[in-house]
Amino acid sequence: MEEQAALKRIEELRDLINHHNRRYYQLDDPEISDSGYDGLMRELIELEAQFQPPIAQFQPPVDVNIYPIASDTASPTQTVGAAPLEKFNTLPHLSPMLSLANAFSEEEILAFDERIRRLLGTQGDVSYVVEPKLDGIGVNLVYEKGIFRSGSTRGDGAVGEDITQNLKTIRAIPLKMSSAGAPPIPDLIEIRGEVYIGTDAFRELNRQRVADGDNPFANPRNAAAGSLRQLDSRVTAKRPLAIFCYAMGFVDPDPSGFQTHWELLQALAGWGFPVNTHIRRAENIGECIAYYREMTDRREELPYEIDGTVIKVDSTNIRDRLGAVSRSPRWAIACKFAATQATTTIEDIIIQVGRTGVLTPVAQMKPVRVAGVMVSRATLHNQDEIDKKNIHIGDTVIVQRAGDVIPEIVKTVGPSAKSGERPFRIPDTCPVCGSRIVRLEGEAAHRCINLDCPAQIRENIKHFVSRGGMDIEGLGEKLIAQMLDSGIVRDPADLYGLPVETLAGLERMGTKSAGNILASLERTKTPPLDKFIFALGIRHTGEHVSKILARRFGTLDAIMNAGEEELLAVKEVGPEIAGSITTFFREPSNLRTIERLREAGVNPVEGSAVSGSLSGKSFVLTGTLEGFSRNSAKEIIESLGGMVSSSVTKKTDYVVAGVSPGSKLEKAGQLGIPVLDEEAFLEITGHSVEPEKGNQGRLL
Numbered sequence: 001m002e003e004q005a006a007l008k009r010i011e012e013l014r015d016l017i018n019h020h021n022r023r024y025y026q027l028d029d030p031e032i033s034d035s036g037y038d039g040l041m042r043e044l045i046e047l048e049a050q051f052q053p054p055i056a057q058f059q060p061p062v063d064v065n066i067y068p069i070a071s072d073t074a075s076p077t078q079t080v081g082a083a084p085l086e087k088f089n090t091l092p093h094l095s096p097m098l099s100l101a102n103a104f105s106e107e108e109i110l111a112f113d114e115r116i117r118r119l120l121g122t123q124g125d126v127s128y129v130v131e132p133k134l135d136g137i138g139v140n141l142v143y144e145k146g147i148f149r150s151g152s153t154r155g156d157g158a159v160g161e162d163i164t165q166n167l168k169t170i171r172a173i174p175l176k177m178s179s180a181g182a183p184p185i186p187d188l189i190e191i192r193g194e195v196y197i198g199t200d201a202f203r204e205l206n207r208q209r210v211a212d213g214d215n216p217f218a219n220p221r222n223a224a225a226g227s228l229r230q231l232d233s234r235v236t237a238k239r240p241l242a243i244f245c246y247a248m249g250f251v252d253p254d255p256s257g258f259q260t261h262w263e264l265l266q267a268l269a270g271w272g273f274p275v276n277t278h279i280r281r282a283e284n285i286g287e288c289i290a291y292y293r294e295m296t297d298r299r300e301e302l303p304y305e306i307d308g309t310v311i312k313v314d315s316t317n318i319r320d321r322l323g324a325v326s327r328s329p330r331w332a333i334a335c336k337f338a339a340t341q342a343t344t345t346i347e348d349i350i351i352q353v354g355r356t357g358v359l360t361p362v363a364q365m366k367p368v369r370v371a372g373v374m375v376s377r378a379t380l381h382n383q384d385e386i387d388k389k390n391i392h393i394g395d396t397v398i399v400q401r402a403g404d405v406i407p408e409i410v411k412t413v414g415p416s417a418k419s420g421e422r423p424f425r426i427p428d429t430c431p432v433c434g435s436r437i438v439r440l441e442g443e444a445a446h447r448c449i450n451l452d453c454p455a456q457i458r459e460n461i462k463h464f465v466s467r468g469g470m471d472i473e474g475l476g477e478k479l480i481a482q483m484l485d486s487g488i489v490r491d492p493a494d495l496y497g498l499p500v501e502t503l504a505g506l507e508r509m510g511t512k513s514a515g516n517i518l519a520s521l522e523r524t525k526t527p528p529l530d531k532f533i534f535a536l537g538i539r540h541t542g543e544h545v546s547k548i549l550a551r552r553f554g555t556l557d558a559i560m561n562a563g564e565e566e567l568l569a570v571k572e573v574g575p576e577i578a579g580s581i582t583t584f585f586r587e588p589s590n591l592r593t594i595e596r597l598r599e600a601g602v603n604p605v606e607g608s609a610v611s612g613s614l615s616g617k618s619f620v621l622t623g624t625l626e627g628f629s630r631n632s633a634k635e636i637i638e639s640l641g642g643m644v645s646s647s648v649t650k651k652t653d654y655v656v657a658g659v660s661p662g663s664k665l666e667k668a669g670q671l672g673i674p675v676l677d678e679e680a681f682l683e684i685t686g687h688s689v690e691p692e693k694g695n696q697g698r699l700l
């Protein structure tokens with residue numbers, strides 16, 4: 001980038017980030033996602049490094065009178081937040097509250113360690129302490145002769161908001177430090193920690209708010225921030241705020257000259273401050289990375305939200321030698337979990353035609369990284385969703401990856417260029433075959449009703465060969481499109497009996513690949529019955545229902561001949577599923593395809609209907625079972641004729657609850673469904689458990 005353009009962009013970014021800082025830190029009402037913000041900050045840091053003389057660095061301010069953060073330039077890279085809100089008094093910190101530099105990948109964590117070793121001039125391992133990074137509100141607590149005197153938010157790092165009265169309402173914060181078994185209490189000390197609301201308490205708080213007609217909080221962090229910023233501390237007192245302490249600011253006199261951070265943490269605990277129990281010592285950076293990976297996996301198990309881990313050099317002496325750059329210490333780094341939300345723009349909206357003719361609008365977005373994966377497409381579901389979210393091509397949107405797979409658009413942000421215009425409209429004709437599009441009464445979806453629509457045929461074949469269905473290797477989307485375009489295949493039955501030379505004649509297809517595909521088709525001619533049923537693509541009949549049907553009826557003929565009433569007698573089958581199954585098997589073209597498949601030698605493996613002690617019973621599993629894995633529990637239930645579902649409904653027979661059960665347990669309570677603990681579950685299944693090492697057991 002040219003210097004002139006870069007300087008302009010730097011100014012722009014500073015203004016923008018200052019604006020977002022205010023939205024986030026002062027108003028608790030962010031306009032962009034965290035990763036959108038991080039992206040702006042990174043861009044600014046990089047540009048400043050390239051186009052500006054390096055920012056004046058300072059040595060760690062152990063001196064009470066130095067507030068270097070507020071000095072220097074007005075760049076947001078030099079500060080850690082925005083000025084405090086006017087409604088609270090301000091309170092200067094005795095020593096600055098620094099922020100942490102971020103690492104977003106394992107490479108960046110390694111680079112952090114390398115930099116430290118380079119600065120120290122050592123080849124050897126550096127010892128660290130690793131901590132969960134709580135997603136809460138950082139606070140500073142001042143104790144004079146062991147008595148809690150005042151407390152504040154971080155503010156701009158030098159001056160915070162005086163929230164003493166509110167902090168006093170948090171029971172976890174000692175009003176008087178304890179002296180038993182800990183180092184002597186200093187005359188004056190600042191303790192730093194994170195105020196947060198646990199996930200269960202958060203859910204309950206929101207439940208109450210909704211019941212009282214108030215708006216629920218968007219997340220625990222907002223709830224904690226909103227609660228701390230109450231002018232009336234009686235309101236704060238009713239909020240389930242908690243705290244973990246993790247650092248010390250100013251101290252006089254230094255009681256022990258702590259040699260390590262670890263010793264400080266022990267002292268904090270000894271003085272009566274809550275210290276996170278997941279904090280550990282790490283001998284080297286490899287162990288820090290292992291911890292980061294472990295926490296990434298265990299994040300959901302924790303009863304509070306964390307957004308990463310923090311690595312801190314353990315030795316106080318080394319910390320002093322490393323010092324800080326103005327925004328953050330060189331001896332610590334926040335290892336952020338990949339963001340699950342990001343901001344981007346919609347470049348186009350395309351219409352996909354599905355297997356059943358349903359039109360799905362899909363947003364094509366400017367590629368953005370979400371939870372470690374580049375995302376450029378997200379479904380917009382249907383016209384109602386588009387209208388509800390007021391979506392246009394060109395809008396700026398927040399995308400998130402729900403759970404871990406499908407990206408979705410949460411909402412539009414900022415003023416849309418077209419906000420006055422009508423939201424995007426699904427067209428009246430099919431973009432593939434040009435047929436008329438209809439919207440059936442009571443349905444959200446628009447459909448192309450031409451059964452010969454090439455898009456529908458293609459999707460049907462894709463579904464047929466997919467892993468959950470016939471699981472035919474090598475038959476990908478492109479090849480299917482080629483087969484259809486060249487006219488050698490019109491429905492799934494055509495796949496069988498294709499001469500090798502016809503297949504090999506397709507573009508980019510040699511005799512060898514053609515042979516492999518035919519071999520794969522041959523190999524999969526005797527699929528399990530449930531996979532075959534699923535492969536047929538009957539509406540509302542997914543893998544779960546297919547399994548139930550196969551288990552219940554045993555043979556394909558039995559399923560094909562089952563009347564609506566017989567189907568309805570199966571617990572998981574409601575009128576909608578029963579209707580679509582009978583309709584499917586009444587349709588002559590479907591019967592012909594099945595007949596042709598059979599003639600080609602495709603014969604599902606049939607059995608007899610399973611019956612067992614749990615026959616027809618439906619189970620939902622929640623929480624962690626200590627004796628065995630979720631999969632083994634599922635296998636046991638299925639082997640006895642029962643079924644496992646993922647959500648609790650009126651049709652659920654039992655909920656099996658392990659350790660830390662989720663909201664499913666609550667739901668069971670509401671619906672009056674019997675809950676089995678692990679022991680009761682073992683009893684009704686007639687199994688016993690022999691525990692292995694730790695809490696992992698094996699079923700006998």
Ligand code: IVH
Nearest residue numbers: 098099100131132133134137138194246310
């Ligand atoms: S240490 C100079 N440890 O994250 C280091 N901070 O992004 C001071 N945070 O301002 C902070 N968990 O509000 C530290 N275990 C932890 C933390 C933690 C959460 C917050 C804190 C800090 C922010 C930096």
